[in-house]
Amino acid sequence: MGMGMTSDLIxxxxxxxxxxxxxxxxxxxxxxxxxDKVRFLAPVERALLGAAGAGxxxxxRWTGYALALLAFNGAGFALLFTILVLQGYLPLNPQGFEGxxxxxxxxxxxxxxxxxxxxxxxGETTLSNFSQMAGLTTQNxxxxxxxxxxxxxxxxxxxxxxxxxxxxxxxxxxxxxLYVLMPGAVLLALVFxxxxxxxxxxxxxxxxxxxxxxxxxxxxxxxSQVAIKQLGTNGGGFFNVNSAHPLENPDAITNFLSTLAxxxxxxxxxxTYGRMVGDRRQGRALFAAMALLFVxxxxxxxxxxAAGNPQQAGLVIAGAGNxxxxxxxxxxxxSSLWAAATTAASNGSVNAMHDSFTSLGGLVAMxxxxxxxxxxxxxxxxxxxxxxxxxxxVFLAGLMVGRTPEYxxxxxxxxxxxxxxxxxxxxxxxxxVLAALSIAAGTAAASVQDxxxxxxxxxxxxxxxxxxxxxxxFAGFSANTAWHDTFLGIAMMLGRFGYIxxxxxxxxxxxxxxxxxxxxxxxxxxxxxxxxLLLATILIIGALTFLPVLALGPIAEQVSLLAGRTF
Amino acid sequence: xxxxxxxxxxxxxxxxxxxxxxxxxxVTGLAxxxxxxxxxxxxVEAGGRIVxxxxxxxxxxxERYFHGRPSATxxxxxxxxxxxxxxPYNAASSSGSNLGPSSAALAEAVKARVAALGGGPxxxxxxxxxxxxxxxxxxxxxxxxxxxxxxxxxxxxxxxxRTLVRRNTMGxxxxxxxxxxxxxxxxxLALDALKP
Numbered sequence: 087m088g089m090g091m092t093s094d095l096i097x098x099x100x101x102x103x104x105x106x107x108x109x110x111x112x113x114x115x116x117x118x119x120x121x122d123k124v125r126f127l128a129p130v131e132r133a134l135l136g137a138a139g140a141g142x143x144x145x146x147r148w149t150g151y152a153l154a155l156l157a158f159n160g161a162g163f164a165l166l167f168t169i170l171v172l173q174g175y176l177p178l179n180p181q182g183f184e185g186x187x188x189x190x191x192x193x194x195x196x197x198x199x200x201x202x203x204x205x206x207x208x209g210e211t212t213l214s215n216f217s218q219m220a221g222l223t224t225q226n227x228x229x230x231x232x233x234x235x236x237x238x239x240x241x242x243x244x245x246x247x248x249x250x251x252x253x254x255x256x257x258x259x260x261x262x263x264l265y266v267l268m269p270g271a272v273l274l275a276l277v278f279x280x281x282x283x284x285x286x287x288x289x290x291x292x293x294x295x296x297x298x299x300x301x302x303x304x305x306x307x308x309x310s311q312v313a314i315k316q317l318g319t320n321g322g323g324f325f326n327v328n329s330a331h332p333l334e335n336p337d338a339i340t341n342f343l344s345t346l347a348x349x350x351x352x353x354x355x356x357x358t359y360g361r362m363v364g365d366r367r368q369g370r371a372l373f374a375a376m377a378l379l380f381v382x383x384x385x386x387x388x389x390x391x392a393a394g395n396p397q398q399a400g401l402v403i404a405g406a407g408n409x410x411x412x413x414x415x416x417x418x419x420x421s422s423l424w425a426a427a428t429t430a431a432s433n434g435s436v437n438a439m440h441d442s443f444t445s446l447g448g449l450v451a452m453x454x455x456x457x458x459x460x461x462x463x464x465x466x467x468x469x470x471x472x473x474x475x476x477x478x479x480v481f482l483a484g485l486m487v488g489r490t491p492e493y494x495x496x497x498x499x500x501x502x503x504x505x506x507x508x509x510x511x512x513x514x515x516x517x518x519v520l521a522a523l524s525i526a527a528g529t530a531a532a533s534v535q536d537x538x539x540x541x542x543x544x545x546x547x548x549x550x551x552x553x554x555x556x557x558x559x560f561a562g563f564s565a566n567t568a569w570h571d572t573f574l575g576i577a578m579m580l581g582r583f584g585y586i587x588x589x590x591x592x593x594x595x596x597x598x599x600x601x602x603x604x605x606x607x608x609x610x611x612x613x614x615x616x617x618x619l620l621l622a623t624i625l626i627i628g629a630l631t632f633l634p635v636l637a638l639g640p641i642a643e644q645v646s647l648l649a650g651r652t653f
Numbered sequence: 654x655x656x657x658x659x660x661x662x663x664x665x666x667x668x669x670x671x672x673x674x675x676x677x678x679x680v681t682g683l684a685x686x687x688x689x690x691x692x693x694x695x696x697v698e699a700g701g702r703i704v705x706x707x708x709x710x711x712x713x714x715x716e717r718y719f720h721g722r723p724s725a726t727x728x729x730x731x732x733x734x735x736x737x738x739x740x741p742y743n744a745a746s747s748s749g750s751n752l753g754p755s756s757a758a759l760a761e762a763v764k765a766r767v768a769a770l771g772g773g774p775x776x777x778x779x780x781x782x783x784x785x786x787x788x789x790x791x792x793x794x795x796x797x798x799x800x801x802x803x804x805x806x807x808x809x810x811x812x813x814x815r816t817l818v819r820r821n822t823m824g825x826x827x828x829x830x831x832x833x834x835x836x837x838x839x840x841x842l843a844l845d846a847l848k849p
Contacts, residue, residue, distance in 0.1 A: 097830060134667055138660035150656075157657035161665045211746050224673035228665075256660050263668065268676065275680045276687070282708055285684035285692045290745060293696075293703045295711040296718065296841055303706050303744040305694045309684060310677040327747040330784035332708045333694065338831020397760045398777070401767045403794065406777035410759060411749045414722070414778050414790040417832035421784075438784045439749035442759075540753035562751035643755050652757040 090405065091392070094419040098384065101345065101423060102377070108350050113357025113369070119265045120238035120258065121362060127264050134260050145251035148594025151239055152587055154255035155232060159199050162228055167195040169221040170213075179214035180289040186212065193571035198222055200582035201229035201464055203315065203322030203434055203557040204574060206566040210304040210325050215287060222322055223311050227271075230318025230351075230465045231262035236586055237355050237466030238262075240473060241362035243593025244494055247601045252593050262466075266351070267318060274347060275313035282336035283309040308334055316347035319464045321434030321557040329424070329437040330413055341416055341437060345424050348433045349380075352462035355469040363494055367612035372472055375617045376430075379461040379624070383450050384426035390446035391418045396647050411442030422447070429454035430461035431468065434557025441535075441544065441560035445647060448560070449640035452547050455554035457628040458513055458585075464555060467582075470589045476611065477506040477592065479623045483609050483616075493611060495601040502595055505588040512584040514631050516553025516577040521545050521635075529569040535562030538653030539646065543639040552577035697838065699845070705838055710789040712742040713841065716806035719791070719799050721837040722778055723766060725750035726786035742787060750782040770798075790834035793822050809848055817843050 118124040125131070135142040146154065169176065170191040174184045186194065190206055197204040203226070207213060213222070235258035243252040279285050284305045293301045308324045312334055315322055325331040335341055353373065360369020392407045402409075407418035416424070421438035428435055429451040440451055454461055460471040477493060481503050484491030491498040524530040524545060534541035544563040551558055552574040559565065565574060610616060646653075684692040695707040705711050710721045726748050728740035740746075752759035766780035767773040776795040796818045804811040821840040825831050 093825070093829075100829065134664065137667060138663040142660050154657050154660070157661040158665065161658075161661040165665060165669070208746065219677045220669055220673035223677055224669045227672040227676075228668055256664060259664065263672065268672070271676065272680060276683060279680075279684040279688045279691050282691045282695055284694045285681050286694070287681060288693070291694060291696065291703065293705040293711075295705055296699075296838070296845065297711075297713060297715055299712065301705060301709075301711055301742065301744055303694060303709055304746075307677045307681055309692075310680040313680075314672075325747050325785075327749060327785045330749065331747050332710070332785060332787055332789050333706070336695075336708050338826035342826075342830050394777075395754050397754070398763055398781075401763055401773040401775070402777035402780060403774045406792070406794075408754070408781075409777045410752065410754075410763075410781040411784045412781075413784050413788050414792055414834050415788075415831055420831060436784075439751050441751040441753060442749065442782075442784075444754050448754075535751060536753040536756050538755055540755050543753070560751070560753075561749070562753070643753070647755050652755050652760045 094388070097419055098423060101342070102381070105346055105349055105353055108346065109353035109373070110357055112350060112354035114361060116266060116354060116358040117361035119261050120241070120358070124265060130264060131260055135256060138256060142256040143254060145253055146255060147251050148243070148590045151252055151255045152590045155235070155586070156583070158255070158259065159232060162225055163195050163199045166198060166221050166225055167191050169217055170194055173214050173217050176214065176216045178216035178219070178287065181214065183212060183214050189568045189571035190566055193575045196575040196578050197557065198225035198320070198322060199229055200555050200578045201233055201318070201320060201432065201467070202552060202555040202578045203320045204552055204559065204565070204578065205322055205326070205328070205557070206571055208326040209323055210306070215289070215306055218311060218324065219307060223314060226311065226314040226318050226320040226322065227263055227267050230267055230314070230320060231259050233464050233466035234262035234266065234351070235259050235466070236590065237359070237469045238362070240470045240589055240593040241359045243597040245363040246597035248599070249597045252590070252597055267314065270317050271310070271314040274317060274343065275309040277343065278309040278313060278340055281340045283312060283340060284333050285309040305333070312344070315435055316344050316433070317351060319348065319352060319431050319433045321428065323435055327439070329435050330439065332413070335437055337415055338420070341420055341424070344435070345427050348427045348431050348435070349462050351465040352431045352468040355466055359469055365494070365612070368494070371612045371617050372469070372476070375620050376460070376462050376472065378617070378621060380426060380430050383430060383454050383461065384423060386450045387426050387447045388419065388422040390444040390450070391422045393444070395444060397652065408444050408447070411439030413438065425451050426454070428558055429556060432459040432464035432555045432557070434551065436558050439561060440547070440558055441562045445640040445644035448543060448547070449636060451558070452543070452550050452640070453628065453632065453636070455550040455556045456513055456517060456632045457624055459554045459556065460624060467585060471585055474506045474509050474585070474589060475620060475624050477502055479616070479620045480609070480611065482623060483619055487609070489607065492602065492608060495604060496596050496599045502592050505592050509585050509588050510627060512580055513553055516580045517546065517549045518631070518635065520573050520577050521549045524569065524573065527569065529567065533564040533567060533570060535564070536653065539639050539642040540653065543643065546635060546639050548574060549577055553581035555581045697842070699842055704842070707836070707838065708789055709744050710742055710787045711838060713837065716802060718841045718844070719796060719803060719837050720779070721791060722788045723780065723782045724786040725782045744787055747785045747787055749784045749786060789836050789838060791837055793818070793833055793835055796822070796835040796840065803844065807844070807848060813847065814844070817847065
């Protein structure tokens, strides 16, 4: 084992340890926030909810909760779309950028409202400061708060006993923003600036380089957007290359903090959930399942990237790994860890170009998203996505022993199973069906950059990222066409509401049920056996759905590379 | 309908003011007061003029300077804005090459760069494009690789140049995080200060 690898392993171990150390207290804090125990901002809450009017206090049935959520996200979409289209007429536009074309504005508005933050636009060359701030930063907060509200409502529903309601959407939204996202983002943004990230309303400055050339260096309110893009599992960057840009991620410290921020809320929600359902072991089991999948994904990406590109054997000094599309200050470890975290969580920010990852490194990043963004996943929605798999696993375990499945003392019956099974269609619909349509229509071939199997990977990655609400890309893919702007937009909506509505329905249904006491015959859902079954369910479903197409993309590419073929 | 429409609209507007305007403006105010240098892009001045940002790479092609990594950034073609031209280290439009691992274009580019350096094997970061096209750093190995060329071009002692490289090599943060690296702009500024 070389020096480099030892240091890499230490960095990774440190990362996991610090992540867990943050997630535990943060999880406890959020549980207190969502169960009315933390109220130090009560006057602000009252002012906001009071202005919003009636219907913002009393607990809602799941249908009311879902309608409120849809109304809020619909209004958010309309406002953001309008801002982007009218950008040329709005203030804080020092570069004088014109409004976005309708398909791009549609795609970008859907993208930010669904917490995907797919960037079909180039930040520093398309968007004004006003659009970045009032448009994108706002939705960075609100889409994350929406996901967190869903998790709170679902945890309440699962914990309730013969209740008709699961909480109030408006109250959850306000609390998630005021008590968690806002203080976290302010703190993180200032730390980021302390370590070199710009935060200014100026658009750029000009320099004369040592060789006498003119260099225009784009600036802006970077740190404030980056802080919330990381915390809220958003991922939409200020600059085109996102956190690979040296002003969006200046050094190893900002990189470490950013990578922690990607997974902090999703990981903490496991513990929030355990506390809210009154059985912390349940939360720990979910955390263990997610952490195991995460470590496996990281190990695979790291091994592939450290091995390097076989094309370059003999040309470059061995041991540096695959450095195309990576930054020196992050290296193979920092880039692989980020890739594993950002695709596990539906964050989607990048500090290296995934398109230039090795075939197998890119495959794992893609698979992380195709599993349905349940390996920590998005803020709140990662947890609820995992709970859908929990319900399916409980059902499968029940079938094996011939008992009515139970979870947290509640009978899991046909209605819940049907709803959970329905969500299994989301990923194949959004990825396989929409990608196949693009291929059939000829719009896929027009957008891919690379020939050969890697071209298929670029297309698959785009639709996996959109449906998984991830937002990262194989960026050689030209996504900004009327076709892909539209269909990727549809994939993003499907991947967002196709999970949120069914899980809220399940929460409503479980809330109404009686809770039976555990008996000797109850299958425990907090032990190692259950975690193993849960992992098997996730991996088997993901593999059955996507292995065939992965064989045609990254696996075929890897085989070609080993045979010395390029395209 | 009013049950949902009013809170949706009112909260959206209030939160746009709070998170979309008050938050970034407040952070801007605090950052400008507490960390003005960083908040404005870590500007580097030399000889009374702005020569760049400490954090952003710039293009070096002269034999007298250490070179950074290949950059894939482009700029719009002044003759036809729909097209783009190569424009390394264009800090107004960041971009990687995004070439896949099996790309023939990547294979050829790497081969050509290695040949231009006199044949391989060479440090990987000197012949592969960075993610941003603006990477400010090279590895210590890539700096060591260039010492002889720079010393000759400047007519100075190699040992002097090597000392400068060592002084401008940053270790891992806290001795633990990230990778050892050399900031190319800082190193070249130090070279100029030594013997312009």
